[in-house]
Amino acid sequence: MTTTSTGTAGDAPAEDAPLLDIADLSVSFGRTRSGGAHRVLAGADLAVRAGEIVGIIGETGSGKTTLARATVGLVRADTGRIAFAGRDLTRLRPRELRACRRAGELQYMFQDPLRSQDPDLTVRRIVAEPLAAVRALGRQERAARADEALALVGLEPELFGDRTPGQISGGQRQRVSLARAVVTRPRLLFTDEPVSALDASHRNLVLNLLDRLRRELGLAVVVISHDLGSLAGIADRVAVLYRGRLVEQGPVGEVLERPRHPYTALLTASAPSVRRTHRLLPADLRAPTDREPWPDDVGCVFAPRCRFATPECRTEPSAGPVPDPTEGRAPAHRVACHHAATWRERIPQPAGTAS
Ligand SMILES: Nc1ncnc2c1ncn2[C@@H]1O[C@H](COP(=O)(O)OP(=O)(O)OP(=O)(O)O)[C@@H](O)[C@H]1O
Ligand code: SF4
Ligand SMILES: [Mg+2]
Structure with a gap:
């Protein structure tokens, strides 16, 4: 899987409330030698407003990916509240959470595109996958939406749509991940190192695209990155x-x-x-x-x-x-x-x- 999604269609947040409001989020993994859990995230507070780009920085192993994965429900939080569009995701029942995911309003673009893309699927199918749960869309319509998303990230659908991940470069795979992340037209997107495998021109292409999506669609974006220079160019705030x-x-x-x-x-x-x-x-x-x-x-x-x-x-x-x-x-x-x-x-x- 390249991306995962959560959404809360139909919820109306209070006016002026952040789209995403994370409070006191803590995450632990496994067991330490002394028998306790290994806490890798503690008391994180982060708010993101619609149309805002927020950068998350920190050295390797500091918990950036864990913060993103816990927010979209891929990692279980020990404590904390994750309010998205006015609804606390940590309190949803599994069925409600699945329904939220299908809505695709909160998307996560994984850090490692090669490991997260099925090597046997074509690029077009990988990009279209998150739309499978959108029942109103037929097969052809999903393929058209996938092509639209590929074109958006600068990959010609005619040239790349029928290839598999093994037949494209690392930078192109990263853009496939981004196309997949935006195909559901989310309200908030977590991107984990979206430009780390790209050369300067494609890095600019992706950063400009995120900026455009924010301006034109009001998309809120959380960008996890070691590239402080890139963040300085597009982010509104940094954590x-x-x-x-x-x-x-x-x-x-x-x-x-x-x-x-x-x-x-x-x-x-x-x-x-x-x-x-x-x-x-x-x-x-x-x-x-x-x-x-x-x-x-x-x-x-x-x-x-x-x-x-x-x-x-x-x-x-x-x-x-x-x-x-x-x-x-x-x-x-x-x-x-x-x-x-x-x-x-x-x-x-x-x-x-x-x-
Ligand atoms: N599933 C897991 N089980 C146990 N420990 C984990 C797991 N996932 C992450 N960790 C540990 O949690 C800590 C934070 O990892 P995380 O992947 O969030 O860091 P990061 O800031 O994204 O690092 P990088 O910049 O290298 O991507 C690390 O010490 C990591 O080894
Ligand atoms: S000076 Fe600030 S950052 Fe340094 S140890 Fe004290 S509280 Fe921590
Ligand atoms: Mg990481």
């Missing part, structure tokens, strides 16, 4: 995940160019395309160790790698992102750091310079 915690979120320009969490600052320091307003260097980020805490542990989850950590950071959880105390009651930019307002003052000066 930063570190070891299962959302440590910072806010308007894209502010978060990427004026990060308030030391971890975000270090992530952006590794992205040459993002303008830097601090003197932290990638080398300031200590390598991860096996003894690093996961979110169940006491204190700030970033403390073992943070050069600004104080004793308070090791004992007081920085559950978050919490509102920045320097902003008003409903701040757009939120950060989970005890020293958000002061850590920059403690960046060591390069030799020979005065502050």
Whole structure:
């Protein structure tokens, strides 16, 4: 399967309510050696409005895919609420959830297109698959919708429609995934690394397409990506995940160019395309160790790698992102750091310079 979908046709959210409203979402997997579950996502809060593009960034293993998979129901959440179009998906009965999926209003584009596409099906059938549950559509109509979606992502249906995934390139497979994700005309789309296998021109094609779908159809998009430069170009807001915690979120320009969490600052320091307003260097980020805490542990989850950590950071959880105390009651930019307002003052000066 390339995509999965959830939807809530017919629900009317309160005016001005976010289309997707995730609150306090936690996910655990398996068992640790000590017998407890391994928590990989803790207390995540994220809201996405119609027509908005939200980026999710964070190093590998930070929980980005888990957040997306839990939202669309592919992974079971321990706790939390996932309201989509005004309805809590975590409280639906299995039958209701299946009906929601058939509506196809919430789609997820998988991170790995090769593993998620049936190698024996033609591209046209792969793209049309999510429409199978839409009873009002006949076979020909589904094929026509699939061709329309292929053309939308820049793949000529006559040329690619009858090929199998093994007969197209990695970048083309990624665009097939995107065509499949938008064929149901969803209201919200999760895309997991949508441009990672693409060259610059096709990356722009996909990013421009997402932007166009947002502008023309009001599609809301959550883009999971390591490509901060691409996100800077299309996202409205960005959320930063570190070891299962959302440590910072806010308007894209502010978060990427004026990060308030030391971890975000270090992530952006590794992205040459993002303008830097601090003197932290990638080398300031200590390598991860096996003894690093996961979110169940006491204190700030970033403390073992943070050069600004104080004793308070090791004992007081920085559950978050919490509102920045320097902003008003409903701040757009939120950060989970005890020293958000002061850590920059403690960046060591390069030799020979005065502050
Ligand atoms: N089904 C699973 N069972 C056990 N552990 C899992 C499972 N899925 C993910 N994990 C673990 O959860 C953590 C988060 O994984 P996830 O795939 O969400 O990370 P990610 O941020 O998407 O990483 P990447 O950037 O590499 O795609 C990792 O430590 C991963 O090994
Ligand atoms: S709370 Fe402390 S350890 Fe955590 S990021 Fe802020 S300064 Fe670093
Ligand atoms: Mg992932």
